[in-house]
Amino acid sequence: MKRxxxxxSQYLFFSVIAIYCVFVASFLYYQYHREKTHxxxxxxxxxxxxNVDLYDHMADTAFSVKDYVARYRVRHHLQxxxxxxxxxxxxxxxxxxxxxxxxxxxxxxxEEIREALAAGxxxxxxxxxxxxxxxxxxxxxxxxxxxLFVRSALPYDTDLIAMLNADKGYLWFSFLLSAILFLVFYxxxxxxxxxxxxxxxxxxxxxxxxxxxxxxxxxxxxxxLGQISRHIVDIYTRLRKAKDDLFREREKLITHLQxxxxxxxxxxxGKDVVLANGLFMQYVNLISDKxxxxxxxxxxxxxxxxxxxxxxxxxxxxxxxDLRQKLLVVDxxxxxxxxxxxLFVDNSFEISISDITKQEEQARMKQQITQNIAHELKTPxxxxxxxxxxxxxxxxxxxxxxxxxxxxxxxxxNRLTNLLQDISTLTxxxxxxxxxxxxxxxxxxxxxxxxxxxxxxxxxxxxxVGINVPDKxxxxxxxxxxxxxxxxxxxxxxxxxxxxxxxxxxxxSEDDNGVGVPSEHLGRIFERFYRVxxxxxxxxxxxxxxxxxxxxxxxxxxGNINAKPSGGGHGLEFLxxxxxxxx
Numbered sequence: 001m002k003r004x005x006x007x008x009s010q011y012l013f014f015s016v017i018a019i020y021c022v023f024v025a026s027f028l029y030y031q032y033h034r035e036k037t038h039x040x041x042x043x044x045x046x047x048x049x050x051n052v053d054l055y056d057h058m059a060d061t062a063f064s065v066k067d068y069v070a071r072y073r074v075r076h077h078l079q080x081x082x083x084x085x086x087x088x089x090x091x092x093x094x095x096x097x098x099x100x101x102x103x104x105x106x107x108x109x110x111e112e113i114r115e116a117l118a119a120g121x122x123x124x125x126x127x128x129x130x131x132x133x134x135x136x137x138x139x140x141x142x143x144x145x146x147x148l149f150v151r152s153a154l155p156y157d158t159d160l161i162a163m164l165n166a167d168k169g170y171l172w173f174s175f176l177l178s179a180i181l182f183l184v185f186y187x188x189x190x191x192x193x194x195x196x197x198x199x200x201x202x203x204x205x206x207x208x209x210x211x212x213x214x215x216x217x218x219x220x221x222x223x224x225l226g227q228i229s230r231h232i233v234d235i236y237t238r239l240r241k242a243k244d245d246l247f248r249e250r251e252k253l254i255t256h257l258q259x260x261x262x263x264x265x266x267x268x269x270g271k272d273v274v275l276a277n278g279l280f281m282q283y284v285n286l287i288s289d290k291x292x293x294x295x296x297x298x299x300x301x302x303x304x305x306x307x308x309x310x311x312x313x314x315x316x317x318x319x320x321x322d323l324r325q326k327l328l329v330v331d332x333x334x335x336x337x338x339x340x341x342x343l344f345v346d347n348s349f350e351i352s353i354s355d356i357t358k359q360e361e362q363a364r365m366k367q368q369i370t371q372n373i374a375h376e377l378k379t380p381x382x383x384x385x386x387x388x389x390x391x392x393x394x395x396x397x398x399x400x401x402x403x404x405x406x407x408x409x410x411x412x413x414n415r416l417t418n419l420l421q422d423i424s425t426l427t428x429x430x431x432x433x434x435x436x437x438x439x440x441x442x443x444x445x446x447x448x449x450x451x452x453x454x455x456x457x458x459x460x461x462x463x464x465v466g467i468n469v470p471d472k473x474x475x476x477x478x479x480x481x482x483x484x485x486x487x488x489x490x491x492x493x494x495x496x497x498x499x500x501x502x503x504x505x506x507x508x509s510e511d512d513n514g515v516g517v518p519s520e521h522l523g524r525i526f527e528r529f530y531r532v533x534x535x536x537x538x539x540x541x542x543x544x545x546x547x548x549x550x551x552x553x554x555x556x557x558x559g560n561i562n563a564k565p566s567g568g569g570h571g572l573e574f575l576x577x578x579x580x581x582x583x
Contacts, residue, residue: 009193016185039164044123047139051150055143069096080155088147112140126156263353283353287332303330307341314343336360380412441482443473450486461499468506475578
């Protein structure tokens with residue numbers, strides 16, 4: 001059975017009472033012993049005065065010791081007073097209770113006689129008389145003039161004991177005072193204990209994160225303990241607020257880690273993980289090309305060893321103000337990762353992993369596009385420059401040749417204009433798509449207008465167009481981009497399908513006829529500046545951006561596009577979707 005411990009108030013009360021009792025007992029013992037000693041010394045003084053007075057009267061030759069003692073007994077009510085005269089050799093020469101002839105013992109060995117011989121006076125309390133066999137209180141004085149011991153004694157009976165005992169009145173007063181003080185101590189310790197109990201309960205609830213009523217401590221008054229309690233409440237309130245703020249910030253940090261596009265992990269100085277998100281382990285698995293069982297195995301991945309070596313070296317050579325950070329790029333299995341480690345002042349550290357594969361691809365793509373644009377611009381510019389130089393260097397050219405060169409220059413300038421317009425359109429869709437205006441567009445009306453615009457070109461190529469599109473087919477989109485989809489597809493059909501072919505524009509799938517595109521090129525025909533037959537394409541004046549514009553315009557309208565050979569094995573079929581407006 002568990003033993004119940006004392007409360008603080010009980011412990012304090014019993015501790016104070018114990019100390020008080022020890023003090024009172026010590027005081028009473030001292031006082032009792034002091035008073036008893038005082039009474040013994042007072043009785044000894046009385047008997048000593050009697051001894052001196054008796055010795056003084058013995059100078060009278062007519063003086064009788066026996067008569068003097070008898071009168072003294074009567075006068076002082078000391079009927080049992082015994083007087084003994086002993087010479088220097090210890091022989092009893094007078095005793096008023098017995099005859100000296102019957103006393104044979106040498107009295108020099110008596111305690112009071114030895115003290116009197118040494119100091120002039122002495123006494124003995126409760127010593128048994130060897131002659132009478134009774135207990136006496138003895139007081140002796142030595143007078144060297146006559147080498148005589150005068151000793152007086154009183155029987156150590158109940159009367160003498162009562163006379164020598166200390167007065168017990170102060171004991172009762174002490175007990176009464178102690179009882180009053182016990183009540184006062186109990187009240188004070190109970191109040192103090194109640195305050196301490198409130199503080200203890202407050203501390204326990206605060207430690208266990210339970211609900212705490214701070215008003216309980218604020219009601220302890222203006223005592224020192226009350227002021228301490230109020231300070232504790234203020235400190236607790238500030239710490240609670242700081243804890244709540246830290247908890248909210250921690251939740252924000254955890255949420256940020258979970259939704260971050262980076263793999264993040266924070267480790268303490270002992271390399272134990274503090275926080276980590278799922279992307280961190282996913283990226284580490286891709287970098288190490290194996291499935292890591294636990295985050296502690298991260299430190300065994302060889303691709304990350306330069307980071308850990310940096311941490312070890314930085315801890316050894318740390319100086320205040322150093323920026324302890326290292327970057328590392330890892331290219332593995334078709335992925336490019338940017339790794340960084342930051343070492344903090346307390347030697348904890350953070351590792352972040354970013355997947356920059358797309359950025360690298362975009363950078364390479366931009367570089368390739370820039371090179372393609374420069375290449376595509378070079379051809380018309382060089383042509384225009386060549387024709388103009390020919391005209392300037394040959395002022396005698398015939399009108400027909402001059403007209404021919406100017407027409408070719410104009411054709412190349414148109415090609416250059418179309419190229420710049422297409423580049424501008426792609427850039428606008430890629431980098432500022434959110435700024436493109438969206439309205440309701442009647443798609444069926446737009447298709448009929450495009451076919452009408454191309455009527456002459458279709459007639460020249462002996463091509464026919466079939467339109468199987470529902471009337472009033474309304475979509476939410478950008479009119480210019482939707483126009484570019486159908487216009488570019490029609491331009492490509494006119495340019496590459498071949499003479500006498502038939503083009504069908506239908507909702508979803510229908511075959512068409514044409515020269516077609518080899519299967520190895522189908523996956524790349526929507527890339528910018530990609531051409532199946534570069535020489536033929538440039539001859540026909542294409543920019544190489546038409547289908548790229550079509551693809552981006554379709555994607556802008558929430559659709560998708562692909563190309564495949566038509567069912568008959570000739571020609572090409574473009575399939576794309578556009579989100580129709582909800583009526």
